Amino acid sequence: MGYKVLAINPGSTSTKVALYDEERPLLDLTLRHSTEEISRFADVIDQLDWRRGLILSALREQSFNIKELSAVIGRGGLIRPIPAGVYEVNSRMRYDLRNAPMKHACNLGGLLAAQIAHMAGVKAYIADPPVVDEMDDVARISGMPMCPRKPIFHALNQKAIARLHCGRAGWTYEESNLIVAHMGGGISVAAHKQGRIVDVNNALDGDGPFAPDRAGSIPSSELIKVCFSGQYTKEELLKFISSKGGLVAYLGTNSVIQVMERIAEGDQRAKKVLESMCYNISKQIGAAAAALSGKVQAILLTGGIAYNEPVVAYIREHCGFIAPVEVYPGENELEALVINALVVLRGTVTPKVYK
Numbered sequence: 001m002g003y004k005v006l007a008i009n010p011g012s013t014s015t016k017v018a019l020y021d022e023e024r025p026l027l028d029l030t031l032r033h034s035t036e037e038i039s040r041f042a043d044v045i046d047q048l049d050w051r052r053g054l055i056l057s058a059l060r061e062q063s064f065n066i067k068e069l070s071a072v073i074g075r076g077g078l079i080r081p082i083p084a085g086v087y088e089v090n091s092r093m094r095y096d097l098r099n100a101p102m103k104h105a106c107n108l109g110g111l112l113a114a115q116i117a118h119m120a121g122v123k124a125y126i127a128d129p130p131v132v133d134e135m136d137d138v139a140r141i142s143g144m145p146m147c148p149r150k151p152i153f154h155a156l157n158q159k160a161i162a163r164l165h166c167g168r169a170g171w172t173y174e175e176s177n178l179i180v181a182h183m184g185g186g187i188s189v190a191a192h193k194q195g196r197i198v199d200v201n202n203a204l205d206g207d208g209p210f211a212p213d214r215a216g217s218i219p220s221s222e223l224i225k226v227c228f229s230g231q232y233t234k235e236e237l238l239k240f241i242s243s244k245g246g247l248v249a250y251l252g253t254n255s256v257i258q259v260m261e262r263i264a265e266g267d268q269r270a271k272k273v274l275e276s277m278c279y280n281i282s283k284q285i286g287a288a289a290a291a292l293s294g295k296v297q298a299i300l301l302t303g304g305i306a307y308n309e310p311v312v313a314y315i316r317e318h319c320g321f322i323a324p325v326e327v328y329p330g331e332n333e334l335e336a337l338v339i340n341a342l343v344v345l346r347g348t349v350t351p352k353v354y355k
């Protein structure tokens with residue numbers, strides 16, 4: 001009998017779940033959550049029991065008995081910065097996930113995995129959480145000592161796509177130089193240098209290109225004026241930059257599909273804002289190329305927005321001079337989680353300990 005692994009990826013508007021028997025997918029589900037459902041909860045951590053119930057019901061509907069599981073693995077959250085790899089969920093990690101100062105649905109990943117693993121009598125893991133930190137020291141200095149740059153990004157999918165591309169191209173990831181742009185609700189552009197992500201923007205709060213619901217880098221003095229205008233609370237502004245900025249702030253939607261529909265109907269503002277997002281992503285790719293001294297073998301575009309041909313065409317036109325642009329639409333996160341659990345179950349990799 002093979003190993004059965006449950007992988008859980010909680011996002012801001014969905015919970016993605018996959019069940020695998022070894023490398024064979026048995027179930028791949030996206031449980032969508034409407035804005036109304038989500039807005040019932042004051043804090044993301046309050047959604048834990050509700051999301052666990054949804055996952056367990058979905059498994060019951062498939063007549064799957066969780067006692068058959070060999071392991072559960074979740075997308076890790078905004079814990080302390082750690083090196084890439086697979087980690088067993090321990091009590092210290094559970095505490096840090098529950099009390100994470102930065103709010104994002106990914107904080108639920110390790111907790112959901114731990115709770116379901118406990119019910120199944122197996123171990124829980126996370127892999128390559130958004131706090132993976134391999135950044136060169138030179139990239140950390142921001143110009144204000146009290147505000148260092150820190151990596152918060154789509155580490156799991158960035159690594160998975162980079163490895164997938166290297167495999168297809170016949171390259172070794174640890175010997176390759178790549179730029180990966182993950183374009184989802186947030187956007188991260190990373191410089192992968194011989195197996196290490198040496199520079200990347202903070203995709204969550206206030207660094208890099210603006211994104212469907214993120215503000216990205218903002219002119220500092222303008223932001224300070226807004227902070228002291230008396231019009232907003234600290235919480236409102238923090239929420240604005242991490243979940244109500246970007247396309248949401250300008251166009252009232254986080255959906256690039258909807259923006260495209262409006263452009264097709266002749267909406268010039270939508271056209272200008274989307275073009276600006278593409279322009280800013282292209283500039284960030286240019287910056288990543290400098291971080292790699294121009295030695296770039298490929299630029300990989302991934303995430304939901306990479307399905308969008310005009311966006312891809314814009315970036316190709318502006319960045320194609322750096323290296324060939326390859327497209328991996330969507331994300332490979334569930335499969336990447338399952339593979340990380342399988343190598344642990346098979347004893348090929350020893351899970352790291354979160355301290």
Ligand SMILES: Nc1ncnc2c1ncn2[C@@H]1O[C@H](COP(=O)(O)OP(=O)(O)O)[C@@H](O)[C@H]1O
Pocket residue numbers: 011012013183184185186212254255256257258303304305306307308330331
């Ligand atoms: N087929 C598609 N064509 C164009 N845009 C898409 C497509 N699928 C998803 N998107 C856009 O991708 C964005 C979400 O990306 P995704 O990677 O799913 O986000 P998340 O960060 O929530 O995982 C949304 O703006 C969505 O409209």
Ligand SMILES: CCCC(=O)OP(=O)(O)O
Pocket residue numbers: 011012104106130152153154184185186187203204
């Ligand atoms: C928490 C950083 C990763 C991120 O931004 O994820 P989403 O784009 O899925 O919100």
